Amino acid sequence: MTNSYEYIEASINGNLGQITLNRPKVLNAINRPMVSEILSAMEGFEENEQVRVIVLSGNGRAFAAGADIDEMANDNAIDFELRNQFKDWDRLAMIKKPIIGAVQGFALGGGFELALCCDLLIAADDAEFGFPEVNLGVMPGAGGTQRLTKLVGKTKAMEWLFTGKRISAQEAIQFGIINRMTAKEVLLEETLKFAEGIANQAPLSIRLIKESVLKAVDAPLDEGMHFERKNFYLLFSTEDQKEGMKAFQEKRRPNFRGK
Numbered sequence: 050m051t052n053s054y055e056y057i058e059a060s061i062n063g064n065l066g067q068i069t070l071n072r073p074k075v076l077n078a079i080n081r082p083m084v085s086e087i088l089s090a091m092e093g094f095e096e097n098e099q100v101r102v103i104v105l106s107g108n109g110r111a112f113a114a115g116a117d118i119d120e121m122a123n124d125n126a127i128d129f130e131l132r133n134q135f136k137d138w139d140r141l142a143m144i145k146k147p148i149i150g151a152v153q154g155f156a157l158g159g160g161f162e163l164a165l166c167c168d169l170l171i172a173a174d175d176a177e178f179g180f181p182e183v184n185l186g187v188m189p190g191a192g193g194t195q196r197l198t199k200l201v202g203k204t205k206a207m208e209w210l211f212t213g214k215r216i217s218a219q220e221a222i223q224f225g226i227i228n229r230m231t232a233k234e235v236l237l238e239e240t241l242k243f244a245e246g247i248a249n250q251a252p253l254s255i256r257l258i259k260e261s262v263l264k265a266v267d268a269p270l271d272e273g274m275h276f277e278r279k280n281f282y283l284l285f286s287t288e289d290q291k292e293g294m295k296a297f298q299e300k301r302r303p304n305f306r307g308k
């Protein structure tokens with residue numbers, strides 16, 4: 050895939066679709082065209098059979114320091130309503146392939162919200178997460194109050210949202226916000242290695258596991274259980290299930306094809 054974007058870079062390397070936020074001079078502040086570009090790249094990866102995992106990272110010293118304040122400073126409520134401001138964000142949440150975020154430096158406001166849209170997060174030891182919107186007289190609008198609260202519970206979410214206080218990588222590990230922490234120098238390398246491991250798993254299992262886990266976050270238990278069961282049954286209609294179980298019996302590594 051050639052990179053025809055202004056605010057991001059996108060490429061395919063082996064099984065991985067890589068997106069790099071690329072406005073380093075403004076710490077990758079997220080403007081509307083950047084969100085559209087991220088969505089377009091992700092939807093392209095979604096349709097590309099070669100891509101099994103999507104990796105999202107930021108160029109420069111930050112992952113992303115928030116929504117672009119300059120872009121929205123003069124907006125009013127009706128501008129947002131008429132523009133349906135977060136429609137692209139809603140579609141990001143519908144991507145079915147796994148998304149792994151690599152976070153270095155700041156992941157603030159919309160940057161933290163984008164990180165929370167990822168399924169797994171690896172962060173450099175200098176990473177700082179937070180919702181500073183309260184300091185601007187606003188609040189998160191791209192899912193931050195919902196996703197953070199579902200992830201860490203009301204107590205810490207309320208504290209972090211009320212104070213705008215930053216969360217260190219160490220704290221983020223402690224509260225289950227990130228999966229791993231690495232030295233900054235090896236962040237991308239480690240993330241790609243981690244992503245490769247997941248790309249080698251049976252793609253349809255990964256797809257339906259993602260769907261089922263996200264259901265667990267949003268649905269009551271009985272609905273989630275029902276949903277999980279249907280997905281479990283569905284995987285028994287795949288070639289990869291036959292291959293995976295046959296390989297186990299033949300004591301060899303399976304060759305998963307996503308069929």
Ligand code: CAA
Nearest residue numbers: 074075076078114115116117118119158159181189190191
């Ligand atoms: N929007 C627009 N520009 C931004 C930006 C943002 N969110 N964050 C940083 N920048 C720009 C700065 O204006 C600066 O540009 P200039 O060089 O042209 O002045 C450049 O990036 C570098 O930033 P700093 O000089 O401020 O760097 P620093 O290291 O001193 O501070 C920082 C870093 C603490 C992250 C600081 O830049 C900051 O506080 N940024 C704003 C963070 C923020 O409030 N984010 C939330 C935005 S609201 C939101 O995201 C709403 C939502 O939910 C949708």
